[in-house]
Each structure stands twice: as structure tokens, then as C-alpha cells.
Amino acid sequence: xxxxxxxxxxxxxxxxxxxxxxxxxxxxxxxxxxxxxxxxxxxxxxxxxxxxxxxxxxxxxxxxxxxxxxxxxxxxxxxxxxxxxxxxxxxxxxxxxxxxxxxxxxxxxxxxxxxxxxxxxxxxxxxxxxxxxxxxxxxxxxxxxxxxxxxxxxxxxxxxxxxxxxxxxxxxxxxxxxxxxxxxxxxxxxxxxxxxxxxxxxxxxxxxxxxxxxxxxxxxxxxxxxxxxxxxxxxxxxxxxxxxxxxxxxxxxxxxxxxxxxxxxxxxxxxxxxxxxxxxxxxxx
Amino acid sequence: xxxxxxxxxxxxxxxxxxxxxxxxxxxxxxxxxxxxxxxxxxxxxxxxxxxxxxxxxxxxxxxxxxxxxxxxxxxxxxxxxxxxxxxxxxxxxxxxxxxxxxxxxxxxxxxxxxxxxxxxxxxxxxxxxxxxxxxxxxxxxxxxxxxxxxxxxxxxxxxxxxxxxxxxxxxxxxxxxxxxxxxxxxxxxxxxxxxx
Numbered sequence: 001x002x003x004x005x006x007x008x009x010x011x012x013x014x015x016x017x018x019x020x021x022x023x024x025x026x027x028x029x030x031x032x033x034x035x036x037x038x039x040x041x042x043x044x045x046x047x048x049x050x051x052x053x054x055x056x057x058x059x060x061x062x063x064x065x066x067x068x069x070x071x072x073x074x075x076x077x078x079x080x081x082x083x084x085x086x087x088x089x090x091x092x093x094x095x096x097x098x099x100x101x102x103x104x105x106x107x108x109x110x111x112x113x114x115x116x117x118x119x120x121x122x123x124x125x126x127x128x129x130x131x132x133x134x135x136x137x138x139x140x141x142x143x144x145x146x147x148x149x150x151x152x153x154x155x156x157x158x159x160x161x162x163x164x165x166x167x168x169x170x171x172x173x174x175x176x177x178x179x180x181x182x183x184x185x186x187x188x189x190x191x192x193x194x195x196x197x198x199x200x201x202x203x204x205x206x207x208x209x210x211x212x213x214x215x216x217x218x219x220x221x222x223x224x225x226x227x228x229x230x231x232x233x234x235x236x237x238x239x240x241x242x243x244x245x246x247x248x249x250x251x252x253x254x255x256x257x258x259x260x261x262x263x264x265x266x267x268x269x270x271x272x273x274x275x276x277x278x279x280x281x282x283x284x285x
Numbered sequence: 286x287x288x289x290x291x292x293x294x295x296x297x298x299x300x301x302x303x304x305x306x307x308x309x310x311x312x313x314x315x316x317x318x319x320x321x322x323x324x325x326x327x328x329x330x331x332x333x334x335x336x337x338x339x340x341x342x343x344x345x346x347x348x349x350x351x352x353x354x355x356x357x358x359x360x361x362x363x364x365x366x367x368x369x370x371x372x373x374x375x376x377x378x379x380x381x382x383x384x385x386x387x388x389x390x391x392x393x394x395x396x397x398x399x400x401x402x403x404x405x406x407x408x409x410x411x412x413x414x415x416x417x418x419x420x421x422x423x424x425x426x427x428x429x430x431x432x433x434x435x436x437x438x439x440x441x442x443x444x445x446x447x448x449x450x451x452x453x454x455x456x457x458x459x460x461x462x463x464x465x466x467x468x469x470x471x472x473x474x475x476x477x478x479x480x481x
Contacts, residue, residue, distance in 0.1 A: 072424050118421030119414055126413075277323070278428035281417050 019069040021081040022061070026269055032064040032099050039139045043146065048269075056112065056153050057084040057272060058093045060142060065100035071282055075107045085109040085274020092274040093153065095145055097138070101284070104129055106149065108279035116152050118281050124148040125283035133285040174215035178223045181211035185227040186234075193235050201231045306449030310457055313440040317373070317462060320433040325368050327426045328386055334422060335360050335393075338415045342396060345406035352395050359385070359392040376463040383465060393419070430465055437464045 022029055027047040028040050035043070047058050059082065066074055075096045084092025090111035097104050106121040128148045132141035189204020208227035213220030339353055346353075363385040372378045397416065400406050407413075441461045444453045453459040 072427070076424075076428060118418050122414070122417030122421075276428075278425035279421065280424075281421055 018077075019063075019067045019074055021078050022063075024059070024082045024270060027058070028060045030060075030062045032062045032097075034062060034099065034138045035142065036139065039143070043143065046150075047146070050150050050154075054154060055086060055089070056091045056093065057086070057274065058095070058146065058149060058153075059084055060095045060097075060146065062097045062099065062138075062142075064098075066098045066103070071096070071098060071101070071103045071105050072278070075105045075280075075282075076276055076278060079107045079109070079276040083271030083273045083275075085111060085272055087273030090274040090276070091153075092271065092276070093149055093280075094276075095142070095149065097142070099138075102133075103282065103284045104133070104145075105282040106145070106280045107276055109274045110277050110279070111274070112153050113277070113279040116149065116280075118279060120152055121279075121281035122283065124152070125281055130283055130285045174219055177215040178212045178219050181208040181220070181223040182227050182230070184208065184211060185223070186230050189227060189231040190234065193231065198235055201235055202228065204231055305452045305456075306443060307452050307456065310440075310443055310449060310453055310459060313436070313443055314457075314459060317433070317436045317440050318370070320429070320436040321373060323429040324426070324433050327422060327429045328363070331389070331393075331419070331422045331426065332360055332364050334415060334419055338396070338412075338419065341409065341412050341415060342400065342406065345403050345409065345412075346399065349399050352392075352399055356389075356392045356396050359389040363389045373462055374460065379463040390423075434465055437462050 022031060026040075027044045028035070030040060043060065047060075051057055061078060075094060078096065079092065079094040082092075082094070084094060086092075090109040092109040093112060093116065094107040095104070096107060104125055106116070106125060108116045108118075108121060124145055129141045129145040132138075132144055185204040185206075185208025187204070188207050189201040192203050193201030205224045205228040209220040209224035211220075212223030335356065339356055342349070343353060366372075366378075366382050366385055368382070372382060397419075400412065400416075441464070443449050444459055444461050
């Protein structure tokens with residue numbers, strides 16, 4: 001009988017409605033509006049300073065209620081959706097507070113699990129955050145928690161010159177293959193097409209396809225087609241004796257190279273592509 | 286002219302290799318293995334925590350012999366299973382592994398539950414630390430399992446869909462893999478209950 005009741009309970013808790021992940025509007029997302037505006041700014045500034053200094057991305061989320069979702073599940077969903085931390089180093093941390101349930105969790109990215117261990121996270125919650133929360137001082141608890149997290153993870157990683165931008169990561173990866181494919185294929189095509197047989201230049205196009213299909217087959221075909229057109233244009237001009245024209249094409253082409261590697265990081269805050277494996281600790285007050 | 290023919294042949298060969306899913310299948314096979322390693326890793330981590338936990342509880346509640354023994358036994362059973370690559374392909378062995386781990390989960394749940402009756406144990410710093418680590422590990426297990434389930438689902442789809450099923454069957458000799466079942470997932474996803 002007890003077992004049956006337990007099963008029902010399990011079914012109830014696991015089928016609860018999934019709470020949505022809020023948009024990442026900044027380093028501090030206070031949906032419950034418990035932090036004074038000045039505190040949010042100060043906290044954001046210190047979180048930004050920490051990221052500039054160490055590269056670690058730490059964010060704070062305060063929700064009024066979990067609406068029946070499990071703390072651990074929700075926290076992991078938020079952290080992986082926001083992708084805190086750099087791709088590859090996975091050095092992100094999320095401090096999640098659910099006011100109604102009086103629950104708090106520190107979610108730690110893969111790359112910081114060695115320094116900000118489950119145990120260390122539990123100690124921060126137990127010794128820094130919970131006592132202040134119990135006294136009714138939520139802003140103080142958040143600040144103390146964030147400071148303790150900083151102290152723990154400082155020096156784990158060095159800041160990178162240019163953090164990877166999340167939006168750019170997917171397509172820029174593909175574009176890189178396409179770009180390299182076209183350049184290599186184009187150069188190879190020019191070399192091969194120097195002799196009598198101009199059709200040999202088409203091997204350059206095949207080469208472009210082979211390189212760019214690492215991104216996807218569609219990209220590969222696109223790269224091959226672009227290379228073929230470029231080669232046709234250049235070799236035709238070349239054959240006609242218009243060397244200057246070919247040079248112009250080449251100059252136009254190479255100038256494109258520098259165009260798409262820039263990108264400012266400070267316009268808005270976004271995750272760097274970090275991943276989370278469930279590290280961290282939970283607590284309640 | 287012959288160069289053009291070679292070119293076309295080259296395109297077709299490479300394009301058909303992409304279409305038959307050879308690379309995707311190999312990649313997914315590798316992904317499921319990596320996800321599986323993470324699952325085993327986290328289960329191992331949990332098993333490593335247990336001797337300390339049992340010793341600490343013994344210090345305060347030595348007469349809860351039955352519960353303590355059942356944890357030790359369940360641990361021995363879970364760690365006694367040889368985790369070989371063949372385990373992933375054999376549904377029976379996989380089921381056995383899954384059952385042993387679920388048994389350990391429930392034995393641990395009972396152990397943590399009895400701690401409620403011993404205020405001194407509950408207040409013990411060492412016990413609290415071990416409990417935090419255990420909770421953390423259970424959480425990682427949940428996530429590692431979830432990721433494994435997703436990976437295997439993707440992989441199994443690939444193995445069954447046409448035309449990649451032909452590549453899987455005749456070229457790579459890959460078969461469907463057993464996955465964690467939902468019923469068991471619920472039992473494991475339930476973290477050890479501290480409050481009753």
C-alpha cells in the first residue's frame with residue numbers, strides 16, 4: 001500500500017509541468033525582484049569584472065517559484081540553455097534561488113567541478129548563503145554566495161582575449177570550412193588549370209567540396225559551385241590576357257578574409273557555449 | 286574529357302558516402318560509448334563514497350545492522366558486474382547492471398532515511414559532507430543517464446532508418462542498443478529522501 005502511494009507520488013512529481021527557462025537578459029536575472037536596483041548593478045559589475053579577469057562566467061537567477069519543477073532538473077535546464085562558460089573549458093556557474101520553495105542551488109560547469117566541488121558548493125550554501133537568507137537578508141546572501149564562488153574559482157582559468165560568441169559558434173564553424181574549402185580549392189584550381197587542360201581546374205572544385213562537406217553536404221556543394229564559378233571567371237580572364245582583371249578579383253577576394261572575425265562581446269551578455277554535467281549542490285533555508 | 290568523368294565519379298563517391306550515413310553512424314557509435322563511460326564513471330563515484338558513508342553511520346547507529354548490511358551487499362553486487370563493451374550490446378547483461386544499480390539506489394535511500402532518527406548523526410559534519418557528495422553524485426548520474434538515453438535513441442533511429450540501416454547492418458555490423466527504461470529512470474531520478 002505504501003509502495004503504491006510512493007509510486008503515485010513519483011508519477012505526480014515527475015509529470016509536473018515544465019517551468020520555462022527565462023531569457024538571459026543579463027548576468028543577474030531577478031524575476032522575483034527582491035534585489036534593489038543598485039545591488040543588481042553592483043553585482044553585474046563584479047560578475048563582469050570576474051569574467052574579464054578569469055574568463056569564468058557566473059550568473060545569478062532568482063525565481064519567485066519553481067511551480068512544481070524539481071530544483072536540480074530546472075537548474076540544469078537553465079544552465080545548459082544559457083550555455084554559461086566557454087565552449088571547451090565549460091567554466092560556467094549558475095546560482096539559482098527559488099524563493100517560494102526556499103531552495104538554493106549552485107550549478108557548476110564541467111570545467112570547474114575540480115575546484116568548485118559538490119562539497120565546496122554545499123559549504124558555500126550552508127555557511128554563506130543560508131544563514132543570511134534565514135535572517136531575511138536575500139541580497140546579502142546572494143552577494144556573500146557570489147563572493148565565495150569567486151574566491152573558490154579564481155585562478156582556475158585565465159581569461160581569453162576573445163571569448164567565443166554563442167550566436168556565431170554554429171554558423172561561423174560551418175563558414176570556416178566553406179571559406180577554407182573555397183580558398184584552397186581555388187588556389188589548387190588555378191595551379192592545376194595552368195596547363196593546356198583547363199578542365200583539370202575542376203579538381204579545385206572537388207577539393208573545395210571535400211573540405212566544406214565537413215560542415216555539411218549542402219555547404220560542400222555550395223563551396224564547390226562557388227569555387228567552380230570563381231575559377232571559370234579567373235581562368236577565362238587569364239586566357240583572354242587580362243591579367244590585371246584576375247589580380248583585381250584576387251584582391252577583392254583576399255580583402256574579404258578579415259571581415260568576419262571581429263565582433264564585440266560587450267554589447268550584450270550571452271553564454272559562451274559551456275556545458276554542465278550536474279555538478280554543484282543544493283540546499284534550503 | 287576523361288578528367289570530367291573522373292571528377293563526376295569522385296563527386297558521386299564522396300556524396301554517396303555522406304548519404305549512406307557511414308560517418309554519422311561511426312560518430313554516433315562513438316558518442317554513445319562516451320555517454321556510457323560517463324554513466325559508469327558516476328556510478329563508480331557513488332560506489333566509492335559508500336564505504337565512508339557506512340562507516341560514519343555505523344559510528345552513531347551501529348544497531349541498524351540490517352540497513353547497513355543491505356547497502357554493503359547492494360554495493361558489492363553493483364560493483365561485481367564487469368562493465369565490458371559487450372554489456373552495451375547484450376540486453377540481458379544491461380538489464381542486470383541496471384537492476385543492480387537501482388538496488389543500490391534504494392538501499393542508499395533507506396540508509397539516508399534512518400539518519401533522520403539520529404539527531405547526532407544528522408548534525409555530524411562528516412555525515413553532512415558525505416550526504417552532499419552523495420546527492421551531487423546522484424544528480425550527475427541522473428544527467429549522465431539522460432544523456433545516454435538521448436544518444437542511444439539517436440543511434441537506434443539511425444540503425445533502423447532506411448537507408449542507413451543497410452550501412453549499419455552490412456557494412457558496420459552495428460545493432461540496436463538496449464536503453465535505460467523509464468520505470469527504472471524514475472526510481473533512480475528520485476534523489477535519496479531526507480525528510481519524511
